[in-house]
Amino acid sequence: MRITQSMLARNFLNNLNTSYSKLAKYQEQLASGKKINKLSDDPLSAMKGISYRRTVAQVKQYEDNFSEASTWIETTNDALDEANQVLQRIRELVVEGSTDTETPSDRQSIADEVEQLRDQLVDIANTKVNDKYIFNGTNTTEKPISTDISTFDGSTTLGINNNPVKIELSKGIYLQVNADGSKVFSDDLFKDLKDLISDLNAGTSANGFDRYLDKIDAHIDNVLSELSQTGARSNRLDLMKERVSQQELTATEIMSNNEDVDIDQVYTDFSVASGAYTAALKVGAQVIQPTLLDFLK
Amino acid sequence: MSTFFGLETAKRALAAQQNALYTVGQNVANANTEGYTRQRVNLTATDPYPAASMNRPAIAGQIGTGVEAGEIQRIRDKYLDVQYRENNSKLGYWTAKSDALSKMESVMDETDSDSSLSNTMEAFWESLQDLSTNPEDVSARSVVLERGKTLTDTFHYLSETLSQDKKDVGSEISVSVNDINSILEQISDLNKQIAALEPNGYLPNDLYDKRDILVDKLSSYLNITVETEKSGGNAKANADGIYNIKMTAADGTSVYLVQGSSYNSVEVQNGVDSDGDNIIDSPPASGEMVGITVGGIQFAVSDANGNVTFPQGKLLGLIESYGYQYTDANGNTVEAGTYPEMLDSLDKLAYTFGTVFNAVHEKGTDLEGNAGTAFFTFGSLTDYKGAADAISVNSSLTYSKIAASANGDPGDGSNAINLASVEDFDLSSNAVSLEGFSSMLNIASLGLPFTTGTINSNYEGIIGKLGVDAERANNLEANSSSLLESVETNRQSVSSVSLDEELTNMIKYQQAYNAAARMITMNDELLDKIISGMGVVGR
Numbered sequence: 001m002r003i004t005q006s007m008l009a010r011n012f013l014n015n016l017n018t019s020y021s022k023l024a025k026y027q028e029q030l031a032s033g034k035k036i037n038k039l040s041d042d043p044l045s046a047m048k049g050i051s052y053r054r055t056v057a058q059v060k061q062y063e064d065n066f067s068e069a070s071t072w073i074e075t076t077n078d079a080l081d082e083a084n085q086v087l088q089r090i091r092e093l094v095v096e097g098s099t100d101t102e103t104p105s106d107r108q109s110i111a112d113e114v115e116q117l118r119d120q121l122v123d124i125a126n127t128k129v130n131d132k133y134i135f136n137g138t139n140t141t142e143k144p145i146s147t148d149i150s151t152f153d154g155s156t157t158l159g160i161n162n163n164p165v166k167i168e169l170s171k172g173i174y175l176q177v178n179a180d181g182s183k184v185f186s187d188d189l190f191k192d193l194k195d196l197i198s199d200l201n202a203g204t205s206a207n208g209f210d211r212y213l214d215k216i217d218a219h220i221d222n223v224l225s226e227l228s229q230t231g232a233r234s235n236r237l238d239l240m241k242e243r244v245s246q247q248e249l250t251a252t253e254i255m256s257n258n259e260d261v262d263i264d265q266v267y268t269d270f271s272v273a274s275g276a277y278t279a280a281l282k283v284g285a286q287v288i289q290p291t292l293l294d295f296l297k
Numbered sequence: 298m299s300t301f302f303g304l305e306t307a308k309r310a311l312a313a314q315q316n317a318l319y320t321v322g323q324n325v326a327n328a329n330t331e332g333y334t335r336q337r338v339n340l341t342a343t344d345p346y347p348a349a350s351m352n353r354p355a356i357a358g359q360i361g362t363g364v365e366a367g368e369i370q371r372i373r374d375k376y377l378d379v380q381y382r383e384n385n386s387k388l389g390y391w392t393a394k395s396d397a398l399s400k401m402e403s404v405m406d407e408t409d410s411d412s413s414l415s416n417t418m419e420a421f422w423e424s425l426q427d428l429s430t431n432p433e434d435v436s437a438r439s440v441v442l443e444r445g446k447t448l449t450d451t452f453h454y455l456s457e458t459l460s461q462d463k464k465d466v467g468s469e470i471s472v473s474v475n476d477i478n479s480i481l482e483q484i485s486d487l488n489k490q491i492a493a494l495e496p497n498g499y500l501p502n503d504l505y506d507k508r509d510i511l512v513d514k515l516s517s518y519l520n521i522t523v524e525t526e527k528s529g530g531n532a533k534a535n536a537d538g539i540y541n542i543k544m545t546a547a548d549g550t551s552v553y554l555v556q557g558s559s560y561n562s563v564e565v566q567n568g569v570d571s572d573g574d575n576i577i578d579s580p581p582a583s584g585e586m587v588g589i590t591v592g593g594i595q596f597a598v599s600d601a602n603g604n605v606t607f608p609q610g611k612l613l614g615l616i617e618s619y620g621y622q623y624t625d626a627n628g629n630t631v632e633a634g635t636y637p638e639m640l641d642s643l644d645k646l647a648y649t650f651g652t653v654f655n656a657v658h659e660k661g662t663d664l665e666g667n668a669g670t671a672f673f674t675f676g677s678l679t680d681y682k683g684a685a686d687a688i689s690v691n692s693s694l695t696y697s698k699i700a701a702s703a704n705g706d707p708g709d710g711s712n713a714i715n716l717a718s719v720e721d722f723d724l725s726s727n728a729v730s731l732e733g734f735s736s737m738l739n740i741a742s743l744g745l746p747f748t749t750g751t752i753n754s755n756y757e758g759i760i761g762k763l764g765v766d767a768e769r770a771n772n773l774e775a776n777s778s779s780l781l782e783s784v785e786t787n788r789q790s791v792s793s794v795s796l797d798e799e800l801t802n803m804i805k806y807q808q809a810y811n812a813a814a815r816m817i818t819m820n821d822e823l824l825d826k827i828i829s830g831m832g833v834v835g836r
Contacts, residue, residue, distance in 0.1 A: 004795035039402050043764025061423045068430040140708025292800040
């Protein structure tokens with residue numbers, strides 16, 4: 001084949017361009033840290049990248065939901081714990097009041113304390129966290145107990161909402177985060193407390209004060225049952241949290257494998273390409289050969 | 298035989314070698330001229346003396362009478378030209394496609410850009426998740442509203458940018474059509490000049506070169522074949538003749554773009570004259586490209602089955618990117634092409650997303666206890682076409698009117714979860730179960746343009762197709778470019794100037810010239826012997 005100067009120059013420029021564009025590619029990968037900078041670099045990986053990024057974003061969002069759920073569960077737990085203590089104190093007072101040595105004035109002062117404790121129960125029922133009433137089911141913007149409890153005698157109903165509040169913790173997996181306020185702060189509880197207070201104030205009880213013990217015990221059981229359910233939810237939350245953070249780790253790793261550059265690899269490639277480029281330049285300087293002209297006198 | 302016979306032979310040699318030296322000079326001068334073909338002087342021996350005849354002088358044999366420069370010829374391989382032009386059409390086609398797809402890729406930037414459609418969708422989804430955990434919260438609601446607006450803005454941005462890019466491709470078609478017509482005019486002019494020179498025995502090498510450069514340029518726009526026609530008269534056997542340039546479509550339609558000294562203008566069918574030169578050069582004002590007309594003959598872009606029949610080249614690459622339409626066997630107008638298809642997909646996506654989202658939103662209850670209204674509106678659209686441009690958040694929607702609740706209570710976020718799940722709903726299902734509702738959602742009955750998969754999977758499909766198409770165009774561009782490069786190398790090997798070769802020739806011709814001059818001196822000395830040295834014996 002006949003080779004001319006212009007062909008050499010042309011070839012040299014082409015090859016130089018090829019190795020230069022390789023350098024540019026590696027440089028872009030190193031600078032961006034991504035293997036794929038355009039869809040067409042690798043359409044399959046780019047498409048996978050879209051869904052991996054979505055998975056990572058979703059897992060992160062679910063982690064936000066977890067903290068929301070744990071706020072609910074922890075505050076519910078604390079409130080129920082407090083309600084339990086209040087009811088235990090009422091039980092102690094009932095035991096004290098049922099003793100035959102108590103004078104009517106003693107019983108009146110016990111009644112005063114029970115009244116205070118009852119109001120405290122109402123306060124607990126109206127617990128508000130993050131501007132939400134946590135014991136009114138999904139009706140979180142209204143107080144669960146808004147009626148005047150001192151006159152409440154069970155002839156009407158408190159109407160506490162008992163809908164479960166659910167939070168999505170993973171695709172399609174929901175956890176109920178509230179306790180059933182209508183069970184803990186039942187109409188019966190406040191009716192019984194009103195009866196107890198009026199009996200204590202009267203100083204006598206028709207069927208004796210002992211009968212209140214069974215009733216208070218039943219109410220305490222209600223609280224304990226909700227408390228144990230809340231505890232179980234808290235456990236479930238912890239387990240799922242662990243699983244989701246594991247998921248985040250895996251998803252991030254897969255995403256990174258899919259689109260992040262292997263720095264060592266690319267840097268090595270870059271060095272090789274850079275060597276090739278320098279060589280091409282050196283050869284180029286040689287390629288522009290002396291012509292016959294240089295030897296003619 | 299004349300006394301001065303030897304002088305005449307040497308004189309002819311001087312003239313011929315000088316001629317050859319000047320041609321070397323021309324070659325060296327044009328060593329770097331684009332499209333220059335090296336030239337060679339064909340030296341031939343002149344007729345010997347005496348000519349064979351009955352009454353020839355009685356001398357022994359025939360004596361040579363010297364040399365003449367027969368003709369100055371271009372060194373070129375026609376077959377390589379054919380190969381070059383074929384590959385040049387392919388390169389032109391794939392370069393146009395690859396350019397358009399690369400541009401589209403950077404608009405639909407899905408490689409981890411914050412402003413990409415999938416990221417704004419994701420941000421909207423996150424805001425709905427936050428809403429589901431805090432359904433009574435004003436700020437969570439406002440964020441949903443704002444992210445919804447960002448999402449519609451992204452649809453608008455994509456739709457507008459793609460439409461603008463499409464228009465840019467339209468102007469490129471117009472520029473190309475004008476360029477093609479200018480090339481055709483120049484080729485026909487050159488044909489005219491060549492036709493005037495060749496019959497007189499000239500070889501207009503520089504006109505040939507100019508014409509071949511133009512044909513090479515034309516071949517990047519259109520796949521053409523060149524037919525040559527001899528000039529007649531005293532034209533040399535080496536004369537290239539007249540170029541008749543023909544364009545043939547896949548369906549057999551063909552036309553001469555250039556025939557001798559006349560040419561047919563290339564025009565856009567049903568198009569617009571953008572610059573008042575009476576050449577219809579721009580795509581139609583409404584609808585897509587239908588085809589190209591040349592001298593009254595129509596070249597449709599595609600046949601009724603959607604197979605592209607238009608000759609390959611940059612023009613077709615531009616038309617396919619811009620978009621074209623054809624009438625199918627049932628008489629329906631079908632639109633195809635890179636930009637119309639992407640815009641159509643975006644419309645479908647926006648319409649499907651908005652419609653399903655509205656259907657779910659309308660099932661829920663807002664903060665004021667009223668049933669949900671439409672979240673997104675599509676202006677006055679009657680079907681999905683134009684949805685990406687028209688989709689917007691319902692202007693009467695305030696944060697309290699977001700229907701996040703399923704049971705009506707302000708603290709219930711079940712419907713917000715349903716809204717967040719919209720992008721994963723099975724679009725073919727007629728019974729999608731919704732959190733907090735006992736009734737099912739019949740998506741299949743909504744009359745959506747997408748009927749299978751999910752919104753996410755459809756979007757990934759659109760992006761995947763774009764990526765694969767762009768990758769293919771880039772690869773084929775690179776392939777045809779290297780093929781063209783190898784043909785060009787072959788062509789250069791034949792036609793380009795080698796300085797070493799020219800300098801060798803220079804020495805060769807220079808020495809021959811010197812030798813011829815010496816012959817004259819020798820003849821001079823011979824004559825001097827006769828004139829001054831003879832008849833002076835004993836003087």
